Amino acid sequence: MNLARYCLTNASPAPGAGALEVVGPNGVQKELWTYGEIERTILSVAGGLTEKGLKRGDRILLRLGHSSDFPLVFFGAIAGGFIPIPTSEMLTAAEATAILEDSAAAAVIHDGRTALPRGNSLILGPQDLLALKAFEGGDYADTTADDPAFLIYTSGTSGTPKGVLHAQRAAIGRTPMYKGWYGIFSADRLLHAGAFNWTYTLGVGLMDPWANGATSLVYDGPRDPEIWPGLIESCKATLFAAVPSLYRRLLKYGDVDTGSFPFLRHGLTAGEALPAGLHDEWVERTGRPLYEALGMSEISTYISSGPSVPTRPGSPGKPQTGRKVAILTEDGQGEDFAAIDEPGLLAVHESETGLMLGYWNRPEETAAAFRAGWFLTGDRARADKDGYYWYEGRADDLMNAFGYRVAPEEVERTLSAHPDVLEVAVTAMPVREGVSLITAFVVPRTPGRHDETTLAAWAHDRLAEYKRPKAYRFVASLPRTPSGKIRRKALI
Structure with missing residues (x-):
């Protein structure tokens, strides 16, 4: 062979x-x-x-x-x-x-x-x-x-x-x-x-x-x-x-x-x-x-x-x-x-x-x-019951939100479904020693259109409280590897 x-x-x-x-x-x-x-x-x-x-x-x-x-x-x-x-x-x-x-x-x-x-x-x-x-x-x-x-x-x-x-x-x-x-x-x-x-x-x-x-x-x-x-x-x-x-x-x-x-x-x-x-x-x-x-x-x-x-x-x-x-x-x-x-x-x-x-x-x-x-x-x-698999992210990418484990892909999947969102990446941002907040980095579909309130309401209706981003940052693009994968660690 x-x-x-x-x-x-x-x-x-x-x-x-x-x-x-x-x-x-x-x-x-x-x-x-x-x-x-x-x-x-x-x-x-x-x-x-x-x-x-x-x-x-x-x-x-x-x-x-x-x-x-x-x-x-x-x-x-x-x-x-x-x-x-x-x-x-x-x-x-x-x-x-x-x-x-x-x-x-x-x-x-x-x-x-x-x-x-x-x-x-x-x-x-x-x-x-x-x-x-x-x-x-x-x-x-x-x-x-x-x-x-x-x-x-x-x-x-x-x-x-x-x-x-x-x-x-x-x-x-x-x-x-x-x-x-x-x-x-x-x-x-x-x-x-x-x-x-x-x-x-x-x-x-x-x-x-x-x-x-x-x-x-x-x-x-x-x-x-x-x-x-x-x-x-x-x-x-x-x-x-x-x-x-x-x-x-x-x-x-x-x-x-x-x-x-x-x-x-x-x-x-x-x-x-x-x-x-x-x-x-x-x-x-x-x-x-x-x-x-x-x-x-x-x-x-x-x-x-x-x-x-x-x-x-x-x-x-x-x-x-x-x-x-x-x-x-x-x-x-x-x-x-x-x-x-x-x-x-x-x-x-x-x-x-x-x-x-x-x-x-x-x-x-x-x-x-x-x-x-x-x-x-x-x-x-x-x-699921029909044999379809649903990706929940890398095990080492799991975020810790006040004792709960949260997969960034789940939050990203929810936010990316909003019609005003072109791309999004989510990560836990440290704010002080021992404390991190789930933060969403959003590329808006229309440049300059930044509506944090609307996105927060969208997340409120679709995610448990501990999974919702506590902060939103609007960016022109997301950092990626040469193969096109999002580099979440570069967002911190």
Whole structure:
């Protein structure tokens, strides 16, 4: 089992079929890679890395920007039995150095533009990259399903980078998403709004379309929100994947109606919770479904709506067919399951094929993430009588309001339903030692329209007293991570 081989050969695509298109403004095609071309180049990279003296299992840190070089090297390294470490081009030299030191990567591949880490690893620059892609020879390494495939870094609750090690079987672990979320076919053209070096793009934008013989479309150009409706249409995209915040901006600034992008079957969204109001506005304006998925770095997505699971606004959907998902009681120690509509800890069974091998060099933290054979995702959720799951936020994001535990997502979900609210983030703001007040940071739908009294009345009618914000702050925008998630800690 080799992840790269699986992605490129699972659907047995014709060598001349389109695998990857890099498109610019107005959908102008900048690059076209057939399945035959992309497989040959990936195997060249695999052979070239071996020729450089790297050994199977060596980690390779990728410091590459948004270009097709990123997936070529990422999948090429996996094909050769190496372990690529994808990183954002926005990382500083110090941040890249921290990852290099923690991973003990044997080599760094960079494009001459991204910040380089400090260390004694082998540095392969732009000319080496050209040579790798042109190398004659190379083949898939004879790896097994449980062999390491790639290592991704995410920030833990302390902000310290934490490596998540995935196995070659991670690609097979994504198969429940094909029908459970995408409804994907070989004739599909999936446009992903993210950059190549984002793991959301590597998985949803590349691994899954390729494993189904479909065409991956990745945009390279200005990111103004008004360009997306025309781009989706000119690319003849049948599926579109983005974070909720991009859908919000697309609807606000783009010219969208039911006649827009006629080839598009439905939209896909993940990365943060999809507000019910945003879902409803997309459906009303476009006449097309918007399917949400809930996942994480450790397992990809495992709960979603899709063609076979009707959307229920505010819920990410149901566990995908074949997934073993449960909600455990928050105060229990063993395999204690929460009752219907009782919030608890969202968990995935340790037998899940797509589950990570573990946290890199953190055996104690890996062991602590499991309880009675279940991996604790760190998310809180509840399940209704129909099997739909309702996200209640990160367990470590819980606010303490005068002794009561409050999930910020619940308050945000309520406030975001107000017609005057474009976006909102809620956090507990310290006012003096030992005392914090729930505070709502609101981006008004109409700039300059600040009506705290109306919002407070809205919350009064819909939230228990201890859950209501005690203060409102109106802001032009919310701080976000490079992947689009709200940074609540930056609000304090």
